[in-house]
Amino acid sequence: MRDLLLKAVKGAYGLLPEKSKNRMRGYHNLRQWYGNKLRQSSIAYEVPSLRKTRQLHQLHLLGQAARVEKALPIKQTINVLIIGEKGFAKTAASLCRLKTNVNSVYVDHSKCREGLNTALPVKPRSAIVMGIYPLLVLKAGVEVYEDILPIDRKSPESDVTYFDAFTVDEKNKLQTYEFLPDWNPDLLLSTGYVKSAVMLKPDSRLNPFFSDSNNIESALADAYLAGVDFSIDHLPLSFTQSRAIKPDLDSLKKIINKHHLQTENLTGNVLSVQWPLLSKPLVSLVIPTYNGKELVKACIDSILEKTTYQNYEILLVDNNSDETASLEFFEQLNQHPRIRVLKYPYPFNYSAINNFAVKQAKGEVVGLVNNDIEVISDHWLEYMAAHAMRDDIGCVGAKLLYSDGRIQHAGVVLGYGGGAGHAHKYFPRYHPGYMNRLLATQNYSAVTAACLFVKKSKYEEVDGLNEKDLHVAFNDVDFCLRVAQSGVRNLYCAEAELFHHESVSRGLDITPEKAARFNKELNYLKTTWGQYIDHDPAYNPNLTLKRENFAIKAKEEY
Numbered sequence: 199m200r201d202l203l204l205k206a207v208k209g210a211y212g213l214l215p216e217k218s219k220n221r222m223r224g225y226h227n228l229r230q231w232y233g234n235k236l237r238q239s240s241i242a243y244e245v246p247s248l249r250k251t252r253q254l255h256q257l258h259l260l261g262q263a264a265r266v267e268k269a270l271p272i273k274q275t276i277n278v279l280i281i282g283e284k285g286f287a288k289t290a291a292s293l294c295r296l297k298t299n300v301n302s303v304y305v306d307h308s309k310c311r312e313g314l315n316t317a318l319p320v321k322p323r324s325a326i327v328m329g330i331y332p333l334l335v336l337k338a339g340v341e342v343y344e345d346i347l348p349i350d351r352k353s354p355e356s357d358v359t360y361f362d363a364f365t366v367d368e369k370n371k372l373q374t375y376e377f378l379p380d381w382n383p384d385l386l387l388s389t390g391y392v393k394s395a396v397m398l399k400p401d402s403r404l405n406p407f408f409s410d411s412n413n414i415e416s417a418l419a420d421a422y423l424a425g426v427d428f429s430i431d432h433l434p435l436s437f438t439q440s441r442a443i444k445p446d447l448d449s450l451k452k453i454i455n456k457h458h459l460q461t462e463n464l465t466g467n468v469l470s471v472q473w474p475l476l477s478k479p480l481v482s483l484v485i486p487t488y489n490g491k492e493l494v495k496a497c498i499d500s501i502l503e504k505t506t507y508q509n510y511e512i513l514l515v516d517n518n519s520d521e522t523a524s525l526e527f528f529e530q531l532n533q534h535p536r537i538r539v540l541k542y543p544y545p546f547n548y549s550a551i552n553n554f555a556v557k558q559a560k561g562e563v564v565g566l567v568n569n570d571i572e573v574i575s576d577h578w579l580e581y582m583a584a585h586a587m588r589d590d591i592g593c594v595g596a597k598l599l600y601s602d603g604r605i606q607h608a609g610v611v612l613g614y615g616g617g618a619g620h621a622h623k624y625f626p627r628y629h630p631g632y633m634n635r636l637l638a639t640q641n642y643s644a645v646t647a648a649c650l651f652v653k654k655s656k657y658e659e660v661d662g663l664n665e666k667d668l669h670v671a672f673n674d675v676d677f678c679l680r681v682a683q684s685g686v687r688n689l690y691c692a693e694a695e696l697f698h699h700e701s702v703s704r705g706l707d708i709t710p711e712k713a714a715r716f717n718k719e720l721n722y723l724k725t726t727w728g729q730y731i732d733h734d735p736a737y738n739p740n741l742t743l744k745r746e747n748f749a750i751k752a753k754e755e756y
Contacts, residue, residue, distance in 0.1 A: 202410055204629035230367045245747045252372045258740055261756060262435050263344065263365060272348045275299040276397075278333045279323065281413060285339025285441075292341035293318060300330055328405040333398040335408055339396045340440045345398065346433060357402040357428040358418070361437035362740070363394045373442060375750060376633060380735035381430045383422045384689055385640035387454060387471050390415030390445025391633065394438045403428045434739050469653065470693055473584040477535050481510040481583050482561030482654070486542075486551045486602070488517045489568040491524040493699070498531065500573040507579040508724045510565075512537045515555045524620040529536075533578030549663035549673045552647070556657055563587065564657055566674075568648040570699040574599070578694035585689050586651040587637075592681035593652045595645020596694035603627040606698045608635075609642035609690035610675055612727065612734040613743045617720045618644065618675045623746040641687045642736045647674030648698050656681060670718040679727050 207314055246254065276298055280289050285308060293300060297559045302319045326333075334347070346361065356504060363376040385391050393415045398404055404421050411417035421428060447469060451461045458470040483501065487494050498512060516539055532539040540558060542551050556564050563586045565579075578596065585594045598607040608631070609621040622629070622636045630637050647663075659678040663673045678688050724731060733739060742749045 217450050218615055224242060228298045246749050248372075251750060253373050253540065254752065257343075257753050258375075258750055259436065262346070266344060266346060266349065269349045273299075274332065274348070275301050276334050276347070277301050277305045277326070277330075278334045279326065279408070280336050280338055281411070282338030288341050289336050289338050290318075290320070292343075295342045295345055296347070297345045300303045309694075311680055320580055320625050324408070324615075328409060330402050331343070333402075333405075333408070333481055334413060335396050335398065336438070337394055337414060337440075337443055339443055340438045343436055343439045345667050346435045346437050348354060349433070351611070355399065355429070356431035357399060357404050359397045359431040359433055360392045361395055361433050362738070363438045363440065363443045364436055365442075366439055374633075375436075377434065377738035377740045378432060378633075379641075379738060380432045382469075382641045382736060383419075384687075385635070385638055386415060386419055386422070386468050387450070388638035388640060388692075389467060389634050390447065392418055393445045394440060394443055413446045415445050415448055416453045419450060420453045420456075423454065423459075464637055464692075465634070467630070467634045471639065472581070475507075475580055475584040475587065477562075477587065478509050479509075479562035479583060480560060481563045481579060481651070482556075482559035483510055483512045483565045483567050484515065484552055484555040484559065485512060485567045485569050486517055486548065486555070487516040487519065487524075488546065489519045489521040489524040490569050491521065491527045493569050494531075495527065496699075497567070497569050497571050498537070498569075502536070504573040504576050505579050506576045507583065510536070510579065511560060513540055513555050513559060514542050515540045515542050516537070517542045517544075517551055519599075529619035541591070547665055547669045548647075549668055553662040553665055555652065555664060559654060560584065562654060564654045566647045567641065568698065569611050571598075571649055572697040572699060574695040574697060575693065576581070578696060582649075582651045585691055587655055590686055591689050592684065592686035593641070593645055593650055593678045593688040595651075595688070595690050596649040596696050597690070597692050598646065598648060598696055598698040599627055601697060605629075607646045607648065608692070609640070609736070610644035610646060610678070611737050611746070612643055612675070612730040613732070613737065615743070615745055617723055617731070618658055619746050620646070621746060623639055625747075637692055637749070639692045639735075640690055641691045643682060643688060643730055643734050644675045644678035645688055646679070647692055647696075649696055650674060650678075654680065656684070656686070660684060667722050668719050669715070671716050672723045675723060676726065679730060 261534065278293060280286055280302055280303065286305065290303065293303065300318055304321050304323045306323050336543065360378070362378055365373045367373050379385065382391070393413065395647050396414055398408060403426055404417065407417040407421045447463065451469060454461050454471060461469050463469045485494070485497065494514065501512065514528060514531060514537060517527055519528065530537050531537045540555055542554055544550070552566055563583050565582070582594045582596060585591050595607065595609065600606045603626065605622050605625045607620045610618050611621050612618050621642070622631045624629060625636060660677065663677050668676055684686055740751055740753060743749050
């Protein structure tokens with residue numbers, strides 16, 4: 199009933215003339231009330247119905263067809279390798295949709311060739327010769343939807359290219375769309391998200407991994423974990439369709455375990471990968487606060503009582519607290535062997551406060567933690583610190599929940615609202631999210647500093663948070679992007695679950711003064727990181743930027 203009333207209010211507001219809307223926007227208390235009510239309803243994360251999604255997907259395919267029609271074809275000859283047996287005939291038959299010249303089709307099983315009605319030369323996989331033509335690898339059961347191979351690509355010399363896809367039901371109607379991110383190795387290890395089709399260039403460094411592999415996702419994972427230096431490209435156009443082809447998680451687990459990493463099944467579609475924390479580094483947890491005794495107590499008690507990993511210190515940074523109860527409590531905390539209380543007697547500047555504290559941190563890994571954080575998962579610190587210690591990982595963020603259990607943060611996407619927003623914001627805690635991305639540890643361009651881990655050396659390498667231009671907003675996004683440009687990837691750690699309490703009760707940051715500061719900092723983000731706002735590699739250009747729910751773009755967004 200509450201959602202229906204709110205939908206009615208939202209609909210009525212949408213019918214108002216723009217002049218009336220502008221007048222109402224001046225009532226900041228009303229905007230704050232409406233924003234809070236909206237966020238507490240399912241409207242905040244609601245995804246389009248299947249019927250609406252099918253309409254949006256059809257528009258996407260029509261737009262793609264127009265682009266294909268306009269493209270200048272690149273003449274090339276390829277070989278095709280079909281992995282597996284089930285559904286092979288459909289895959290082979292769909293190759294007639296390729297305008298690209300097919301030299302040979304290689305298959306795993308001899309009986310796949312029996313009675314095959316195709317003019318294409320079909321040969322056993324044992325006869326495959328790598329290195330002459332590009333090799334299109336298809337999983338059996340996957341059908342070519344449309345030939346997008348001749349379209350100009352960003353990196354035509356990449357070792358491997360993969361594509362978007364979609365699944366259909368028995369009536370050939372859309373079931374799910376698979377608009378994939380650019381290369382995301384941690385998502386691959388968690389979900390095997392590249393599984394339907396890839397194209398290898400003739401002299402690809404990955405040829406040895408595909409010569410006898412039984413599936414695409416395992417071959418890519420094996421090459422990545424083996425440390426092979428390969429280039430990979432993503433063409434965000436729908437190339438294949440299938441009847442819900444699933445990744446082979448059993449084979450993926452074997453590959454991951456072969457490289458001495460531990461795995462467990464979180465669900466039937468998602469793996470949890472535990473990276474080793476061999477050196478047992480000291481972790482410095484930096485917690486800024488202004489008063490807030492009860493918040494700080496709940497935060498620190500949860501860390502002390504629930505955290506299984508024990509090699510950490512807490513740096514509580516007091517920024518001009520003036521409540522007697524808080525000051526007395528902070529003095530008590532200062533006596534604790536794990537806790538140091540630092541005084542920062544200057545005007546509030548979130549970036550400067552954390553930079554000040556990190557200079558005094560003794561840990562090899564630094565964790566920026568808000569004072570309204572409360573630990574849920576006991577092993578949060580092991581997971582986050584282990585990722586932070588990896589050579590190819592920079593910033594590590596956690597899954598943060600509002601007090602009522604809804605998602606507050608599960609990775610940051612650039613471009614939302616013209617700036618940045620949180621993936622899957624307001625979704626229920628146990629929702630799988632789009633393509634299981636809410637459950638899966640993966641790479642994102644940025645994560646929130648409400649709970650962010652990074653090596654202290656990396657923090658110092660990029661000169662910490664930007665205390666000159668970004669006092670409050672987007673300093674974490676800016677920091678993460680500078681870290682990423684140093685040659686590493688940032689990561690959302692789905693196994694680390696914590697509450698982020700006060701971000702709901704504070705309400706919207708919309709007083710005139712705060713709005714002016716926010717707009718200034720938003721403008722800095724747009725000016726400095728426009729290329730990420732235009733195309734976030736952890737997202738997909740076919741997904742909407744109007745809401746944080748991974749829906750397909752509407753026609754007016756293209």
